[in-house]
Amino acid sequence: MDFDLSEEQRLLKESIDGLLTDAYDFDARKKYMKEKGGWSKALWGKLAEQGLLGLPFAETDGGFGAGAVETMIVMEALGKALVVEPYLATVVVAGGFLRRGGSAEQKAKHIPGIIDGSKTFGFAQLEKNSRYDLFDVVTTAKKKGDGWVIDGEKFVVLNGENADTLVVTARTKGGQRDKTGIGVFLVPADAKGVTKKGYPTQDGLHAADITFTNVEVGADAAIGDPENGLPLIERVADEARTALCAEAVGAMDESLKETVEYIKTRKQFGVAIGSFQSLQHRAADMFVALEQARSMSMFATMASDFSDAKERSSAVAAAKVQVGKSLKFVGQQSIQLHGGIGMTMEAKIGHYFKRLTMIENTLGDTDYHLRRVSEGGGLLA
Amino acid sequence: MDLAFTKEEIAFREEVREFFKNNVPPETRRKLQEGRHLSKDEMVTWWRILNKKGWGVTHWPKEYGGTGWTTVQHYIFNEELQSYPAPQPLAFGVSMVGPVIYTFGNEKQKKEYLPRIANVDDWWCQGFSEPGSGSDLASLKTTAERRGDKWIINGQKTWTTLAQHADMIFCLCRTDKNAKKQMGISFIVFSMKSKGVTVRPIQTIDGGHEVNEVFFDDVEVPYENLIGEENKGWDYAKFLLGNERTGIARVGVSKERLRRIRALASKVESGGRPVIEDPAFREKLTACEIELKALELTQLRVVADEGKHGKGKPNPASSVLKIKGSEIQQTTTELLMEIIGPFAAPYDEHGDAGSNESMDWTAQIAPSYFNNRKVSIYGGSNEIQRNIISKAVLGL
Numbered sequence: 001m002d003f004d005l006s007e008e009q010r011l012l013k014e015s016i017d018g019l020l021t022d023a024y025d026f027d028a029r030k031k032y033m034k035e036k037g038g039w040s041k042a043l044w045g046k047l048a049e050q051g052l053l054g055l056p057f058a059e060t061d062g063g064f065g066a067g068a069v070e071t072m073i074v075m076e077a078l079g080k081a082l083v084v085e086p087y088l089a090t091v092v093v094a095g096g097f098l099r100r101g102g103s104a105e106q107k108a109k110h111i112p113g114i115i116d117g118s119k120t121f122g123f124a125q126l127e128k129n130s131r132y133d134l135f136d137v138v139t140t141a142k143k144k145g146d147g148w149v150i151d152g153e154k155f156v157v158l159n160g161e162n163a164d165t166l167v168v169t170a171r172t173k174g175g176q177r178d179k180t181g182i183g184v185f186l187v188p189a190d191a192k193g194v195t196k197k198g199y200p201t202q203d204g205l206h207a208a209d210i211t212f213t214n215v216e217v218g219a220d221a222a223i224g225d226p227e228n229g230l231p232l233i234e235r236v237a238d239e240a241r242t243a244l245c246a247e248a249v250g251a252m253d254e255s256l257k258e259t260v261e262y263i264k265t266r267k268q269f270g271v272a273i274g275s276f277q278s279l280q281h282r283a284a285d286m287f288v289a290l291e292q293a294r295s296m297s298m299f300a301t302m303a304s305d306f307s308d309a310k311e312r313s314s315a316v317a318a319a320k321v322q323v324g325k326s327l328k329f330v331g332q333q334s335i336q337l338h339g340g341i342g343m344t345m346e347a348k349i350g351h352y353f354k355r356l357t358m359i360e361n362t363l364g365d366t367d368y369h370l371r372r373v374s375e376g377g378g379l380l381a
Numbered sequence: 382m383d384l385a386f387t388k389e390e391i392a393f394r395e396e397v398r399e400f401f402k403n404n405v406p407p408e409t410r411r412k413l414q415e416g417r418h419l420s421k422d423e424m425v426t427w428w429r430i431l432n433k434k435g436w437g438v439t440h441w442p443k444e445y446g447g448t449g450w451t452t453v454q455h456y457i458f459n460e461e462l463q464s465y466p467a468p469q470p471l472a473f474g475v476s477m478v479g480p481v482i483y484t485f486g487n488e489k490q491k492k493e494y495l496p497r498i499a500n501v502d503d504w505w506c507q508g509f510s511e512p513g514s515g516s517d518l519a520s521l522k523t524t525a526e527r528r529g530d531k532w533i534i535n536g537q538k539t540w541t542t543l544a545q546h547a548d549m550i551f552c553l554c555r556t557d558k559n560a561k562k563q564m565g566i567s568f569i570v571f572s573m574k575s576k577g578v579t580v581r582p583i584q585t586i587d588g589g590h591e592v593n594e595v596f597f598d599d600v601e602v603p604y605e606n607l608i609g610e611e612n613k614g615w616d617y618a619k620f621l622l623g624n625e626r627t628g629i630a631r632v633g634v635s636k637e638r639l640r641r642i643r644a645l646a647s648k649v650e651s652g653g654r655p656v657i658e659d660p661a662f663r664e665k666l667t668a669c670e671i672e673l674k675a676l677e678l679t680q681l682r683v684v685a686d687e688g689k690h691g692k693g694k695p696n697p698a699s700s701v702l703k704i705k706g707s708e709i710q711q712t713t714t715e716l717l718m719e720i721i722g723p724f725a726a727p728y729d730e731h732g733d734a735g736s737n738e739s740m741d742w743t744a745q746i747a748p749s750y751f752n753n754r755k756v757s758i759y760g761g762s763n764e765i766q767r768n769i770i771s772k773a774v775l776g777l
Binding site: 069283285 | 383386387453639643689764770771772
């Protein structure tokens with residue numbers, strides 16, 4: 001049992017924290033968000049230069065062979081700085097599908113572009129009626145010759161507005177809620193028949209609603225088993241949820257720091273408002289919520305090595321429950337303790353609240369995951 | 382980062398489990414599972430079994446009978462002890478006064494008291510709180526006046542847990558009325574059989590008798606019963622209170638209760654099906670299990686940190702453990718109440734039988750729910766813990 005970071009992990013943390021401290025203060029972020037697509041290619045290039053985009057990939061694929069702990073370190077740092085660049089969609093999600101399900105050819109074709117920062121990916125999973133059930137898929141992929149024809153609509157596609165390539169879940173067989181007959185396909189965003197409506201999201205990231213009409217792709221578009229892709233999708237979604245938990249911990253950590261700093265300096269009735277016990281106790285409760293979330297983020301991270309898939313997914317779901325509860329409390333109370341200034345677009349604190357709120361609703365909210373753990377027989381077992 | 386226990390730690394856990402299985406008297410275990418009170422004999426019998434095994438005062442230095450275990454081994458031992466469940470060592474002796482004596486006491490005191498604490502030859506109780514001094518402990522008024530080679534002690538203590546069984550008390554007494562309130566306090570130990578000591582029971586809302594008022598009326602105590610230096614008692618009290626850091630979360634206790642809740646909820650029916658099949662109930666239970674998992678990991682982080690970096694100052698993270706641990710304990714008692722619903726009603730003054738044979742196990746559920754309101758009050762109320770976090774961690 002050991003909760004410390006290794007020497008290499010410590011260096012990684014220092015390096016990314018250092019990079020973001022220099023290049024990603026609140027003003028820089030505002031500048032990046034005004035660039036084309038809503039994020040900074042230059043900053044993305046810096047992440048690539050430092051090897052951060054290649055972390056989880058095997059050394060034979062040009063990466064660093066890093067594990068879940070390294071992703072946690074990076075995501076926490078990205079959360080602290082409120083980074084809007086598409087790390088989750090590209091490195092964690094698309095990277096995850098390629099690492100865990102990609103053929104040698106697919107890896108060779110796509111991974112180098114992720115590592116050197118030249119390509120980003122989107123994740124087209126959510127449908128109008130699927131909500132958080134990954135197996136609820138209406139979009140179809142029908143065999144045509146060697147390749148596939150994809151038809152359907154996807155919503156709030158992560159990084160959908162800017163991605164070069166889309167990872168699309170589509171049904172190859174069966175009905176809407178069947179757990180088999182689902183495949184994962186790589187579709188170039190500029191393929192014929194792909195229409196997208198891009199938009200910024202509440203948290204300053206960019207997504208898109210995307211329609212696929214008779215989109216033809218080759219045989220090499222399918223990642224893994226096109227008729228039984230759900231286990232792969234669940235595995236990668238768990239990694240993404242784990243990454244989101246870490247991002248939320250980073251954002252909560254910074255949110256609490258900002259808030260404590262604020263109530264130490266803001267004066268009313270002639271004294272710092274942080275001298276009032278009602279505010280002190282609220283801040284203490286925020287600290288408790290943060291530490292509970294941090295513990296569960298670590299739990300989910302370490303669970304990625306669990307060999308039992310059910311145990312692993314229940315650990316991740318439990319983490320998402322705790323993080324979801326904590327982020328709501330920390331996020332809301334950060335605004336409350338800031339008072340009026342917390343309501344303004346100009347203050348940084350509201351942006352943490354918004355990102356945290358969106359994290360809760362990505363890949364399953366608190367109630368959804370609570371139900372999953374509950375239906376799976378609980379956590380003690 | 383690695384969550385798994387080492388092979389040696391797993392083997393140790395097996396050894397501990399095996400020992401409990403073979404040595405905890407079954408009746409003692411059953412009573413604990415059902416939330417009943419144990420008799421003095423039952424407790425002492427078990428503690429002497431533990432002490433004979435060499436596990437009576439596990440965390441003490443080896444020279445005084447400790448085990449020399451790693452922090453992780455201590456964690457495993459406590460966790461297994463709580464979740465078996467078996468009675469935990471008497472905190473007042475083993476976790477509180479013992480460490481004060483071996484850290485600040487003189488050789489004679491160590492020789493005289495420590496072995497008797499380990500074997501529970503003396504049952505110790507704690508004389509800290511007073512009617513006017515709860516969270517503001519340093520305002521205490523009980524006095525010890527030096528007269529030749531004696532102290533003359535006058536005053537009143539309250540909430541004195543299990544004083545009805547006690548042979549000895551460790552007491553905070555004011556020895557300098559003119560000093561600032563924290564500066565004039567001394568740490569004095571003496572026999573509860575001394576002339577002038579009166580113990581009066583306090584009945585708590587569950588109907589139980591755990592706590593007492595203790596009165597001192599010109600109690601004569603040898604001067605040599607002072608521990609450490611005169612007027613330094615507040616420092617020793619702080620040391621004592623910060624000493625029991627990780628056990629405070631009582632993760633094992635809550636784990637055992639959650640297991641019991643699952644078992645009972647599968648047995649008791651409501652609406653034509655077992656309570657556990659009610660999604661609303663099950664989700665509340667699951668939410669509690671998740672909170673407990675988070676707490677367990679938070680506790681392990683503190684344990685691991687202490688193992689690596691040594692026990693320095695009291696770790697303010699222990700306040701997180703206290704707040705969350707007590708909230709979860711209380712939630713478990715609420716869930717038990719929910720399971721039995723209307724069958725919580727029958728009150729048994731003697732606390733040892735249910736309303737009828739078949740519902741025997743329900744007898745202690747409501748009392749235990751009432752009784753557990755104490756856990757967010759004692760040991761530094763949760764509000765005091767929030768003060769500690771906001772000052773020591775957040776710098777407010």
